[in-house]
Amino acid sequence: MSVNEELQATIADMVDGRRGVLAADESSGTIAKRFQSVGVESTEEHRRFYRSLLLSAEGLGQYVSGVILFEETLGQKDDSGTPLPEVAANAGIVPGIKVDKGKGPLPGAPGDMITYGLDGLAERLRGYKEQGARFAKWREVYPISPANPTPLGVTANAEMLARYAAVCQSCGVVPIVEPEVLMDGDHSIERSAEVNEQVWETVFHALHHHGVVLELMLLKPSMVTPGSECAKAPPQQVAEYTMRALRRAVPAAVPSINFLSGGQGPEEATANLNALNQMWQAPWQLSFSYGRALQEPALHAWSGDTGQRHQAQEALLKRARLNHLAMQGDYSEGLESAAAG
Numbered sequence: 001m002s003v004n005e006e007l008q009a010t011i012a013d014m015v016d017g018r019r020g021v022l023a024a025d026e027s028s029g030t031i032a033k034r035f036q037s038v039g040v041e042s043t044e045e046h047r048r049f050y051r052s053l054l055l056s057a058e059g060l061g062q063y064v065s066g067v068i069l070f071e072e073t074l075g076q077k078d079d080s081g082t083p084l085p086e087v088a089a090n091a092g093i094v095p096g097i098k099v100d101k102g103k104g105p106l107p108g109a110p111g112d113m114i115t116y117g118l119d120g121l122a123e124r125l126r127g128y129k130e131q132g133a134r135f136a137k138w139r140e141v142y143p144i145s146p147a148n149p150t151p152l153g154v155t156a157n158a159e160m161l162a163r164y165a166a167v168c169q170s171c172g173v174v175p176i177v178e179p180e181v182l183m184d185g186d187h188s189i190e191r192s193a194e195v196n197e198q199v200w201e202t203v204f205h206a207l208h209h210h211g212v213v214l215e216l217m218l219l220k221p222s223m224v225t226p227g228s229e230c231a232k233a234p235p236q237q238v239a240e241y242t243m244r245a246l247r248r249a250v251p252a253a254v255p256s257i258n259f260l261s262g263g264q265g266p267e268e269a270t271a272n273l274n275a276l277n278q279m280w281q282a283p284w285q286l287s288f289s290y291g292r293a294l295q296e297p298a299l300h301a302w303s304g305d306t307g308q309r310h311q312a313q314e315a316l317l318k319r320a321r322l323n324h325l326a327m328q329g330d331y332s333e334g335l336e337s338a339a340a341g
Contacts, residue, residue, distance in 0.1 A: 006172035007216040010134045015256045019065035023291035025098035040304035052078040057313035061092035063320035068096045074131045085132030096135035097128045112153030125171040135174035138164040142181045154202050162206035178220040183263045185227035193224045193241045200249035214253035220289045222262050235275035252283035261293035269293035274326035288323045
């Protein structure tokens with residue numbers, strides 16, 4: 001199979017109009033904080049058990065087409081000795097891998113950040129493919145303040161995303177491009193829309209410059225929302241501002257936009273996705289790539305108790321099903337009280 005055929009097969013398996021992506025790629029520090037919130041120590045065994053619990057939820061493949069894994073998880077096995085990427089693949093879920101190496105300050109742009117991890121990326125991708133990964137994810141973050149993001153911050157981060165995506169496609173790995181405009185702050189929804197549109201325009205200019213094939217990548221952007229210190233905007237307003245910015249900045253060639261939840265609660269993220277899909281026919285699939293907004297109820301149901309495995313899986317399945325319905329514009333708040341399935 002040629003590199004292009006590999007990429008096309010992965011896109012076909014992940015973009016079907018009804019399923020989204022589960023982000024289970026929390027770094028060691030992030031998952032430690034999540035576990036701490038439910039009184040669980042972040043040991044390798046606890047992380048293995050929890051992520052195995054998620055991937056083995058029966059029927060998850062009806063609602064989830066891909067899962068982003070942390071590097072540690074790629075090499076772990078379930079209780080019966082099956083590698084976790086294989087557990088996902090057996091459920092019809094494409095395994096993927098987070099490949100960036102975290103972020104730090106961007107010199108020359110006070111307040112902005114840059115992500116590390118390009119060195120040796122092609123070699124790492126070849127190893128990840130041998131372990132079952134078929135797509136990758138790289139995240140750049142953009143804080144909003146009166147001075148940020150700076151012009152340098154916008155262009156430097158776009159360049160990193162484009163270089164990463166080009167390396168991925170050269171290796172037969174579908175890139176998920178994640179430019180996350182952070183919710184932190186007291187900025188208005190209008191300011192959020194302005195920054196998101198500027199970021200997306202710059203990212204796609206860089207992707208074009210590096211020869212990235214847009215039909216063979218996925219975009220994982222923020223929704224356009226007010227800052228976290230402001231009152232929440234209603235779903236219809238979030239959808240209107242988000243769609244307007246997307247239509248101005250994102251080429252129709254991109255097959256799927258899988259939104260990150262970025263600090264939204266589970267119900268909020270589902271309601272906003274539903275509003276987006278109720279607006280009008282978009283040129284892209286409008287889907288989800290949620291982490292905490294899918295996992296939070298499952299994590300609380302589990303809370304480190306192996307006897308709560310089934311309850312945790314049911315909580316995950318319910319959120320996945322509701323987001324599947326939101327992709328069709330068929331979600332309603334009344335469904336929150338219904339059982340999974």
